[in-house]
Amino acid sequence: MSEIIFELKDVWFSYLGKFSALCGVDLTIAKGQKICVIGANGSGKSTLLHILDGLIFVDYGSVKFLGKELKEKSFGDENFSKDFRRSVGLVFQNPDVQLFCPTVKEDILFGPLQLGIDKLEIESRFEKLVRFLDIRHLLDRSPHQLSVGEKRKVAVTSTLIMNPDVLILDEPTDGLDPLTTRHIIDLLLEENENGKTIITSTHDLHIVQEISDCVYVFSQEKKIISSGSPDKILEDTKLLQDNNLIHIHRHKHDQTTHIHPHQHLEHHS
Amino acid sequence: MKKNNFIERSISGAVSFLKESIFADEYASKNGFLQSLDPRIKTLTFLMFIMAILFTKSIAILLCLYAACLVLALFSKINIGFFLKRTWIFIPLFSLFIAIPALFSIFTPGQTILTINIIGAKLIITRQGLSSASLFVTRVVTSVSFAVLLNVTTRHFELLRVLRIFKVPQIFVMTLGMCYRYIYLFLEIVENTYLAIKSRVGSRLHYKKGQEIVAWNISSLWQRSYYLNEAVYNAMLSRGYSGEPVLLNDFKIKSKDWAWLFSITLFFVIIILGGKII
Numbered sequence: 284m285s286e287i288i289f290e291l292k293d294v295w296f297s298y299l300g301k302f303s304a305l306c307g308v309d310l311t312i313a314k315g316q317k318i319c320v321i322g323a324n325g326s327g328k329s330t331l332l333h334i335l336d337g338l339i340f341v342d343y344g345s346v347k348f349l350g351k352e353l354k355e356k357s358f359g360d361e362n363f364s365k366d367f368r369r370s371v372g373l374v375f376q377n378p379d380v381q382l383f384c385p386t387v388k389e390d391i392l393f394g395p396l397q398l399g400i401d402k403l404e405i406e407s408r409f410e411k412l413v414r415f416l417d418i419r420h421l422l423d424r425s426p427h428q429l430s431v432g433e434k435r436k437v438a439v440t441s442t443l444i445m446n447p448d449v450l451i452l453d454e455p456t457d458g459l460d461p462l463t464t465r466h467i468i469d470l471l472l473e474e475n476e477n478g479k480t481i482i483t484s485t486h487d488l489h490i491v492q493e494i495s496d497c498v499y500v501f502s503q504e505k506k507i508i509s510s511g512s513p514d515k516i517l518e519d520t521k522l523l524q525d526n527n528l529i530h531i532h533r534h535k536h537d538q539t540t541h542i543h544p545h546q547h548l549e550h551h552s
Numbered sequence: 553m554k555k556n557n558f559i560e561r562s563i564s565g566a567v568s569f570l571k572e573s574i575f576a577d578e579y580a581s582k583n584g585f586l587q588s589l590d591p592r593i594k595t596l597t598f599l600m601f602i603m604a605i606l607f608t609k610s611i612a613i614l615l616c617l618y619a620a621c622l623v624l625a626l627f628s629k630i631n632i633g634f635f636l637k638r639t640w641i642f643i644p645l646f647s648l649f650i651a652i653p654a655l656f657s658i659f660t661p662g663q664t665i666l667t668i669n670i671i672g673a674k675l676i677i678t679r680q681g682l683s684s685a686s687l688f689v690t691r692v693v694t695s696v697s698f699a700v701l702l703n704v705t706t707r708h709f710e711l712l713r714v715l716r717i718f719k720v721p722q723i724f725v726m727t728l729g730m731c732y733r734y735i736y737l738f739l740e741i742v743e744n745t746y747l748a749i750k751s752r753v754g755s756r757l758h759y760k761k762g763q764e765i766v767a768w769n770i771s772s773l774w775q776r777s778y779y780l781n782e783a784v785y786n787a788m789l790s791r792g793y794s795g796e797p798v799l800l801n802d803f804k805i806k807s808k809d810w811a812w813l814f815s816i817t818l819f820f821v822i823i824i825l826g827g828k829i830i
Binding site for chain 1: 707708709712729730732733734736737740780783784786787788789790791792793794797798799800802
């Protein structure tokens with residue numbers, strides 16, 4: 284059995300003590316796994332990712348990272364905090380939140396500079412990523428001048444440059460054109476092949492099969508209603524329909540009108 | 553109807569003015585002389601220019617410095633019409649209103665050069681008054697021109713980073729940078745919210761309703777900025793921020809920068825010594 288990275292047991296969380304966001308979540312993530320968390324809007328996916336990144340802390344239950352309980356006071360220990368931030372990187376859902384520096388270059392370098400990574404190492408990672416994602420022309424621009432796709436690419440770069448062992452992505456392909464989506468998926472697959480654990484939250488079912496070994500489905504009751512291989516989950520039309528992940532759709536293929544769940548996986552393969 | 557337009561004009565006018573004045577990088581990205589200098593050296597030498605302007609008591613030297621400023625603007629591929637417009641907008645604000653009273657004998661007694669009669673009241677312009685008012689106006693014109701030239705030939709983020717050579721705390725520099733970054737986002741939100749309202753209510757809107765909408769907009773913007781503040785802080789924490797930011801410093805000083813610094817320092821020393829001798 285691979286090393287367990289995250290272990291969540293009966294996790295409950297609410298905002299301001301009254302708006303429930305997670306209600307009894309159990310989850311285990313092993314090293315090198317590709318995990319996908321799917322669910323409709325407001326089902327608690329982003330909250331879960333923020334808990335995994337040590338940004339918010341559970342009201343009840345336990346979250347363990349490499350066997351160590353993840354609590355707010357753990358981050359008071361500077362060494363633990365730095366090690367954790369080096370190991371776990373989060374790409375936020377809204378790139379405007381993540382890109383807060385005056386220029387793209389400063390934004391990309393912000394993380395490694397805070398973590399005190401060696402300058403030569405930073406330079407080499409920076410060059411590699413800039414070349415791979417083809418963003419050299421954006422470096423001196425301000426994030427507000429970028430398109431949504433460019434912002435997302437830069438947000439992913441600013442997390443990847445920290446070279447985390449666990450990469451958490453909140454709706455990484457939301458609002459992206461197909462080519463940019465492809466670039467980002469390729470990048471994630473390559474990172475996974477290099478041994479990184481990838482945790483993605485999405486409601487874009489087109490990408491689920493590629494970017495996951497295991498899928499967790501969140502219900503509107505803010506808990507995991509089902510989990511399993513992507514094939515098993517994506518074949519369960521009733522489960523997806525009940526949880527607002529697909530809907531009935533009417534359209535044409537070769538002059539024949541189909542009515543089927545809007546899932547596209549079989550019809551557009 | 554006019555009152556409606558007033559709200560619309562105010563919002564779109566304020567937004568476009570802010571966008572133009574804060575975010576125009578057009579001249580700073582040109583391949584001119586000042587743009588090619590290291591921003592730290594450039595700021596330092598411009599401070600020397602401004603100090604020289606403050607120390608000198610000679611209008612002739614001030615005019616030479618003003619001419620030098622215009623030449624520098626030309627070599628930096630700045631459109632002179634744009635530059636003059638940008639600088640002279642501020643001049644009446646800063647100087648003319650202050651300088652005009654100094655012309656008259658009430659404030660600056662001395663040798664009469666002109667007497668004006670206004671409804672029986674005698675206003676006397678004195679030579680000393682004229683000389684001190686001209687010195688003041690020329691000084692303001694020249695220093696404002698240098699400040700504007702530095703501003704238009706340097707990108708805002710570079711100017712922010714330059715603050716660090718003056719030992720401004722990193723947290724202050726970073727906060728300023730973030731303000732710059734998010735002002736634009738909020739400007740866009742204001743603009744889009746106004747367009748969204750306009751698309752739903754049409755153009756006929758009672759001005760009182762318009763005022764209500766503006767007030768609601770302000771409170772909604774406040775809430776969004778509060779949310780953003782928390783979210784951005786989390787994004788900083790997530791990338792290892794622990795209270796003391798470490799910021800990028802990739803400036804490189806070339807031999808051209810040293811030569812420029814040396815010449816301006818020499819010039820500054822001459823002006824200071826010359827001023828003492830005179």
